[in-house]
Amino acid sequence: MIRGLTKTIRFLGIYGWWRTFYKVAGRSRRLPGFVRPRLARVRDVGVIGCGQFAFATIGCILCRRFGNRFVDCCDPSHEAQSTFARFFRIAAPGGVAQKVIANPSCELIYVASNHASHSRYAVACLEAGKRVYIEKPICTTVEQAAQLFPLARAARGRVFAGYNGPHSAAIREIARRCEGTDGPLSLMCIVLGHLLPAGHWYRDPQEGTRICGNVGHWLDLAIHMLAWQGIPTSIEVTLSFADPEGRDENMSIALATERGDLVTIVMSARGEPFEGINESIVFQQGDVIAKIDDFRTMTLWQDHKRWRRRYRPKDVGHAAAICQPFSGRSRDWFEIEVSTLLMLFVTDMVRAGV
Numbered sequence: 471m472i473r474g475l476t477k478t479i480r481f482l483g484i485y486g487w488w489r490t491f492y493k494v495a496g497r498s499r500r501l502p503g504f505v506r507p508r509l510a511r512v513r514d515v516g517v518i519g520c521g522q523f524a525f526a527t528i529g530c531i532l533c534r535r536f537g538n539r540f541v542d543c544c545d546p547s548h549e550a551q552s553t554f555a556r557f558f559r560i561a562a563p564g565g566v567a568q569k570v571i572a573n574p575s576c577e578l579i580y581v582a583s584n585h586a587s588h589s590r591y592a593v594a595c596l597e598a599g600k601r602v603y604i605e606k607p608i609c610t611t612v613e614q615a616a617q618l619f620p621l622a623r624a625a626r627g628r629v630f631a632g633y634n635g636p637h638s639a640a641i642r643e644i645a646r647r648c649e650g651t652d653g654p655l656s657l658m659c660i661v662l663g664h665l666l667p668a669g670h671w672y673r674d675p676q677e678g679t680r681i682c683g684n685v686g687h688w689l690d691l692a693i694h695m696l697a698w699q700g701i702p703t704s705i706e707v708t709l710s711f712a713d714p715e716g717r718d719e720n721m722s723i724a725l726a727t728e729r730g731d732l733v734t735i736v737m738s739a740r741g742e743p744f745e746g747i748n749e750s751i752v753f754q755q756g757d758v759i760a761k762i763d764d765f766r767t768m769t770l771w772q773d774h775k776r777w778r779r780r781y782r783p784k785d786v787g788h789a790a791a792i793c794q795p796f797s798g799r800s801r802d803w804f805e806i807e808v809s810t811l812l813m814l815f816v817t818d819m820v821r822a823g824v
């Protein structure tokens with residue numbers, strides 16, 4: 471009780487009123503219909519996978535920005551689907567993904583289901599001519615990538631990926647400061663992830679390990695920042711594992727490029743962080759140095775100048791990422807393909823213990 475209250479108070483400070491309210495509502499799933507739907511002609515969004523992220527992040531951000539446009543949803547868990555439909559006042563949820571995709575009212579579909587299903591749903595959406603936002607990871611196998619990538623390339627402007635780091639205010643400001651800066655970069659990322667119980671679905675072998683579930687975010691951010699000077703033609707990957715039984719957590723990844731860039735990612739999950747995942751970044755390129763503390767503060771130096779930024783609410787880039795289908799500011803799809811292939815390559819290395 472006291473822990474729950476303390477967490478809510480902390481979340482109010484970190485995420486603000488609305489996100490905290492949706493987070494609590496998404497966890498409890500007890501509230502009746504809350505968000506009034508918009509007029510029928512602007513209700514055009516479907517959701518596949520009605521879990522916590524769809525409810526508390528996608529639901530909150532879309533409804534706060536554009537009003538409630540949800541018109542259909544599905545989830546194999548009756549509880550998840552019915553409570554999502556009740557809260558967002560979806561009168562007759564499709565129940566299965568095929569029906570949501572075939573629903574003529576759904577012009578844009580958010581896929582926020584289990585990892586192994588993302589690319590299958592995305593392919594079905596694109597084949598049906600829909601626009602689709604795919605939560606991370608967009609694939610968990612090379613076979614899925616081979617099927618999705620050609621379709622996604624042909625559907626440019628209709629497909630969006632949920633990797634949010636590059637959309638954060640901090641990373642966008644570093645990008646602006648680095649314009650015109652030459653030379654290799656150094657990027658150090660430290661991720662203190664959730665402590666997942668043994669039976670958590672992220673651990674199911676077909677879901678692609680925590681490399682697909684969590685570390686993929688950081689590989690994608692690394693590719694995005696490396697791409698400021700052009701995507702490198704080769705990357706040397708070195709892994710260190712602390713625990714031979716659970717190689718996808720408490721591990722580090724080092725990436726070195728032929729032009730001298732160095733990226734390190736440390737993933738630690740030794741206890742549950744009370745305020746959620748905690749992420750730190752240190753960056754240097756030329757005379758630009760940045761230190762980001764959990765996307766809540768950043769100190770930035772360039773030559774003799776120094777800036778201090780505070781992000782309230784915490785800005786990991788979720789809002790800008792989720793709004794891509796509306797804002798027209800979407801990621802370069804080629805970066806997403808490269809980061810996905812790198813993630814799958816690292817996943818294979820982790821599985822093999824290389």
Ligand SMILES: NC(=O)c1ccc[n+]([C@@H]2O[C@H](COP(=O)([O-])OP(=O)(O)OC[C@H]3O[C@@H](n4cnc5c(N)ncnc54)[C@H](O)[C@@H]3O)[C@@H](O)[C@H]2O)c1
Nearest residue numbers: 519520521522523524545546547550582583584587605606
């Ligand atoms: N971008 C981010 O920062 C971020 C953060 C958290 C979660 N996520 C992503 O959001 C997605 C959902 O995660 P979550 O935290 O909401 O997990 P969750 O467990 O709360 O929700 C997942 C939901 O998917 C449903 N589901 C399972 N198999 C399905 C299938 N075959 N078809 C349709 N639905 C299915 C489950 O019943 C569940 O309701 C994942 O891809 C996760 O990686 C992204």
